[in-house]
Amino acid sequence: MVQLNVLWLQWTKRTFSDMFEYTVKKRGPENVAIYFEDQVWTFGQLDAYSNKVANYLAKCGFKRGDVLLLFMNSCPAYIGIWLGATKVGVATGLINTNLCKGSLMNCIKTLSARGIVVGSSLKETFETVNEYNDLSLEMIWLVDEKRSLPETAYSNSTSSTYSWNIALAQVSHCAPIPLPRIANLREHLIYVYTSGTTGLPKAAIITKLRYTLLVVGAKYSFGIRQSDIIYDPLPLYHSAGGICGVGQMLLYGNTIVIRSKFSASQFWSDCVKYKCTVSYCYYYYLFIYIDNIKSELNTIFQQLNDMRSEVESLARSLSKHDDLKQEIKTLSPLKLLLSKDIVPVELVDIMKADSVIDFIANEVTKRIVSRNNVIVYNIPDRIPIKTVAQYIGEICRYLLCQPVRPTDKQHQVRIAFGNGLRPQIWKAFQERFNVKQIGEFYGATESNTNIANMDNKFGAVGYVSKIIDGFYPCYVIKIDVDTKEPIRDPITGLCILCEPNEPGHLVARIGSNDPFRMFDGYVNSEASEKKIIRNVLRKGDLWFASGKKLLNICHRYVNTRDNIGDLMCCDELGYMYFIDRLGDTFRWHGENVSTSEVERVLDQAIGTLTGTVFGVSIPGTEGKAGMAAIALEGLKLNSMEEENLLCRINEEFTGNLPSYARPLFIRLCQNLTMTGTFKISKAEISRLGFDPNIDPNDHVYFLNPKTKVYQLIDQQLFNDINNGVFIL
Known part of the structure; x- marks a missing residue:
């Protein structure tokens, strides 16, 4: 499925903005895209806001291939800015908001950007760097995150005095002139900086292809449904939050919930707050149905006759719910349609449950409705609506450290996916919070490969099939823990694969002509070269080694000071397990x-x-x-x-x-x-x-x-x- 999505993208030559426009059309501009604090952004509002960004950047002379920097806290406008930049072919560098001084200056200078958008909450941090250094930026804007509201997307006025908000208020929200379609899957979309745990942050290149692969991979690896509400409290400058999470909304139309900052105490409360129940789904769909009937009085009787069987199915389904029986008796449109004034409970037994649910699913799928702050979602999977939550690093441990609260199990989170969940707390996390599935994945932002634990295998960070291992060339090779260098066959000079459960180093084959094996690396070509290892399975081949810093000079390998990688092992079935960081051993x-x-x-x-x-x-x-x-x-x-x-x-x-x-x-x-x-x-x-x-x-x-x-x-x-x- 992942390959089909990418091949389709390659064949149609669609731009990223084309893909988002398709999502808006498919899901409907009035449907909810983002929840943020008290703000509710629809797909139409996000599209209009991003159009304003695109039109303004074009007015400022930005063109395809230019770079814009973004240094602001997570909010809907954050997504709208880099999305709008893509509509005119501008790539955006997403800067870590925790950086300051030397690290921040390094990130700004790395990309040779023409301009930067700075959040009002980070103004002082940026000015400390900008005041004493020549950053070579043509344009600097300040954006008021709190006043970048959904209603401003279609408006030509703003109450903010910040330069970015004023500028956007003066441009059109209509779509910009479409970019010419080109067959270049490796066109730069965004730049994501590494966390800088082993030195200064490096700008990893995220192409249109890489972004799509990460989003599609997460969707199909963990079974994310279109009805899922995704809770994404992660920073949007990070690939997990800004790509794997946000991408589900941009490419597949999921509703996402974002926060400006992660809060362990509010995590489960938020999940409860934004849940949707099936009862609400039926109830509000019925009212929308009635509203539609009332709006077309001239043809109401003809419509009622044509839709009689469908409404009978709806009424029978509703009669199953005690809290809706009285509502059914008072609805005149149903009285007109049904052969009886009310729907006896006995009729429910006549109707097969599956057909009732099919009808509801098919009808509700046609629209998502926001009414009185209750969100209605389609229910194609015939189960109560569930939500999806994301985690990274130590988040799960933070949650376990919180006092026990009723919301720990009141939520409807069916899967938590991310990376960095320690095996020591894995089961405790699932049991306390009643999360049925953990979707752990492994892969660096800049890498050409990702593996995922798709079937809830305890402790595993991913899986690679042993039956068709050549289909996804990803192996664990033997490593000398002291020198951090691959152990090579003394005769062939090639690397040696590890036995099952033997610790080693994970490598993935690089193929310059294979869209699934491309390695784009960093903006700095020297840093990219240090991620490549040669002569692994045959002479002249190239492989990506996550975290590994090697230089190949005439088959002699020279150590660098920060020689770090990940120690992994693979069991007999193909499940991958993280052992340790080589630099930490x-x-x-x-x-x-x-x-x-x-x-x-x-x-x-x-x-x-x-x-x-x-x-x-x-x-x-x-x-x-x-x-x-x-x-x-x-x-x-x-x-x-x-x-x-x-x-x-x-x-x-x-x-x-x-x-x-x-x-x-x-x-x-x-x-x-x-x-x-x-x-x-x-x-x-x-x-x-x-x-x-x-x-x-x-x-x-x-x-x-x-x-x-x-x-x-x-x-x-x-x-x-x-x-x-x-x-x-």
């Missing part, structure tokens, strides 16, 4: 230590607190010693409570880990730095090492090899460790 006492394995044990000891594990260097020793950092997140511990926590951790480490894997150091801090995609920034915390002086608010402990207990590090103990007093 360190060596101590001649043994390899997996940080994820140590973190799993740490999680058991600290409960709902946040913890991470990494390696730190000690003068005069080989390798790196383990260190754990634990965020208390506002929790105030007295000395006795702190001691009890450390004893608990020590017991877990001693009982579950070999001696070489037990962290020698523990830092208790208030917070851990997170990336914009809710991942712990290990680079930030590891820089502190075990020095107690860098942050006096932190308490740093050392596992004394003599007493076997964690001891608070003071200046004297710190000096002793560095001077080799202890035999480590």
